[in-house]
Amino acid sequence: MASKPNLLLEVGCEEIPARFMPALIIDLKKKAEEKLLSNNLQFESISTYGTPRRLTLFVEGLPNKQPDKSEEIKGPPQNIAYDAGGKLTKAAEGFAKKFGVSVDSLFVKDNYFFAKVEQKGLPAEKVLASLLPDIISSLYMPISMKWGRQDFKFIRPIHWIVALFESKIIKFELAGIKSSNKTKGHRFVKKQITIDNADVKTYKSKLQKAGVIVDQDERWKKIEDQIKKIAPTALIQKDLLEEVTYLVEDPYPIVCSFDEKFLSLPDQVLITSMKKNQKYFPILDGNGKMTAKFVAITNGCKQKNIRDGNQRVISARLSDAKFFFDEDSKTQLSSRVPKLNNVQFFKGLGNLGQKTERIHKLSHFIGKEFKLSEKVLSLTSKIALLCKADLVTQMVFEFPDLQGYMGWQYAKKELGGDAVAIFEHYLPRFFGDDLPKTEAGIVVSLADKIDTLVGCFGIDKIPSGSADPYGLRRAVNGIIKILVSYKKDLLLDQVFEHAFKLYGSILQHGNFEKTYKNMLEFIAVRLRGILQEEGISHDVVSASFVNLENIVFVYDMAHVLQKLKKEPYFTGLVQTHDRVAKISSIAVRDEIMEHDLVDEEEKQLYDIYLKTNVAVGEALEAKKYEIAIFELSKLTNPVEKFFEKVLVMHQDERIKANRLALLKSINNLFLKAAEFGKVVV
Structure with a gap:
């Protein structure tokens, strides 16, 4: 039996920002599946690939033509299709003519006339000629641009399109570019390549010879393997590895170094500077400490001067970071707190100085509920007052991701090792992140998240759909995780009402009962999701939600009910x-x-x-x-x-x-x- 034909589509363009590539590759597959199936073109499998300069679709096992189909089309009612003399009316004749069937072929079903229409399937080539540009045009574009005189928009200007159905070119034109069987290799190779047929192995092989690893999974693995080979103790962060995967078509690693004087900077400052600005992988020593070396991944560049260039660039970046750190360190963190009054927290919710004061008071309330010792309460009070102070430092202004971490570093002079709670109060920052470990960190983290939640709901800034611009789902997930992990009983009605009152005149026109009801419903959705992910059945979750004011009680009761069901x-x-x-x-x-x-x-x-x-x-x-x-x-x-x-x-x-x-x-x-x-x- 002859194998079914394959389809190859490649859209070549200028460099696409790496952060958009994963979603584009997924969307290309999704849109291709939807449009092929809606056009009655079944397939065996679909694969999608992407590099900075190309998006590729490979479809295996397509038919040569659409299947023929027979369709029964409903027409006029029987009483309208016949006149008083029992003859067919013009309505019936017009219906038959419209669908190209004879009047004699019409039949009656359920008191209506029907026509049986036979529709011949179109050749796949003809369908694909209109389908492929439609797939490209339908891709989700987080940003888009126009070029030349074209009205067409795409994420970056298109320079070539390969469209092959087996060895035949699917001919169409999009954005002034005519489809062909010609692609391009690596930008530095400047070689045009002819793809003779839609064979993915041949396609990959030809591009690899021209300096392009088209499969993102292969590039990921190659980068990871290369780094581990030349620097076994390098810090490989998955998010950076993914970004670098979509920055290069032909990865090549180089070990570089910088002046050891910069090792006086906190480790996370070095890591963040290398990661954010230059996409470098730091090299650690055997004890997990920073060394003055890093791995740079070039896009196929192997010249000796590449190392020197990377080293000069990182030296300039780290010099800036050291200047910020040294300048910030000249001032005690506590003296920066008044400056928070000049920074808006959220439109309609006052400034960060006011938020800091609310966190301070709410932390004391929560600490009392947790029956903390006076010593821990005193420390919690200090942490609460300092927790946002690093937001007005030069380092955090340059590297916002270091908020909390820099507060921890700068507060060591005043609080010693206890200053870690400043960093912890932001935890957890994302799914699977660490939780705060110190009592002060736990309390201030809860106070911060509850304050934000109450404030946003108090002014009706409630997330809808998948949008959550204020991070409220993350905040609620953090509250739930902290409470259930440490078995901290905290009655939500009491703590939320206290937090609401702390807003004072800011929420003077708010309605606490309405706000609390909305927050409880929002929390219920998040808690329900967490429990179901842990294997708790839908009915048991519903049964356990009778006392939602106490999250820990609900969580523990759900697990007990699931166990005792049997x-x-x-x-x-x-x-x-x-x-x-x-x-x-x-x-x-x-x-x-x-x-x-x-x-x-x-x-x-x-x-x-x-x-x-x-x-x-x-x-x-x-x-x-x-x-x-x-x-x-x-x-x-x-x-x-x-x-x-x-x-x-x-x-x-x-x-x-x-x-x-x-x-x-x-x-x-x-x-x-x-x-x-x-x-x-």
Whole structure:
């Protein structure tokens, strides 16, 4: 059986910014899949590649033509298609003519006329001639530009397009460029290459001979292997490795050095300067300390003067960094705090000086809730007042990524090793990042994130869709991770209300009840996602959300419920609570009058309820949630016996109300742990 034809599309252009390449490669694959399938062109596989100067699509196993298809098209109703004499009307004739079928071929179904239309599939070449420019034009462009006299926009000016269906050129024109089978090699090679057919191995091989590794995964691996070979102790950060992968087509490593006097700078300053400005990989010693060496990845440049050029550039960069550091170090960090009053925090939420004061007061509130010692509270107060001060230093102005880290370095003179909490208060900065480890770092981190969350929600700056310009999802994820990791009980209604009040006149027109409701819903979405990622089922998550004010309680209870779902007694517990909740919903009170308990079964249930209430309360207080749930399960048989023997809806309203109050009290006892009726068993 003959193999199916393949498609090769390459868009050659000027250098695309590295930060956009991963998303473009993914989008190219997605758009190609969507448009091929919507045009009835099935395929076996799709691969996409990218270098700074090209985007490539390879589709394997396409058909030579679209499949023929038969379609039944609905026409006029039967009563309109015939006149009074039983003859076909012009409406029926016009319908047949419109779709190119004879009147005799029309048929009736469900009181409507239908036409069966046979549509011949078009040759794949013809479809692709209009489809390929459509794919290119549809790519998401974070930035775009026009060039020449063309109205067409693309991320960078297009210089060539290769479009091959097997050995045939798919002819089209886009942005004044006609498709062909001619591509270009490395910019320094300046060689035009003819691609004879849509064979990905041949395509890759020809480009590699012309100085281009077109497959980004191969470039990534080559760069990583090269660095490890010439500098085994180099610091290889994945985000930098990805960026460099899309900066070069033919990676070549060079070990360079700089003056050892710059080693007096904090390690992260050296790393950030090399990474941000020059995309260098620092080389560490055997103990993980910085050395005066680094690896530069060139785009195929192997001349001796390349090393000298890189060394001169980094020397200038580090000289600037040293100047900033030395100048900043002349002033104590605490003396910079007043300058925060001149820096806006967020439009409508005051300045950073005001935020610092709120963090200071909120940290004290949280520290008290955590029952910290006076010594730790005193340190937390100092950290809170200094935590934003480095934002007005020259170093952070030049390297914003060093916020927090520079505060830590500059505050060592005043706080010694405790200054690390300034850096920690920004943690976690992203998914999977470290959490703060010191008590002061934990408290100030929570205070900072809660202050930002309350402020933004207080002025209705609530994230919508995937957009989150203020980092509120990150802040909430950080709050959740810190609280559950360190088992810190913090009642959200209390701490959020305190944070809201600290804004004073800034949020004087705000509504705390509305703000709190919106924040709680926002937190619920984030917590639900975290729990489901950890294997907690949707129904268990819903059941555990009965007490969302305490994140740690909800988190721990969800994990306990997931574990206990398989216990023999759990099904009865769920069914009992569900039944009790439904009937007790009409109760007008929850106070039980013991003298109104008439039947023996309700008296027994009341006694068991009292004992269970104490046992469950003690277990919950001690955070022994499995014991609490087991104690609740002891209500199953007495409740079922109660329903079997006792008429709840008694004709005497006083007795009826008392029985409903008993059931409502039992329901409230269940709800201290979870809403068990939502669990699917």
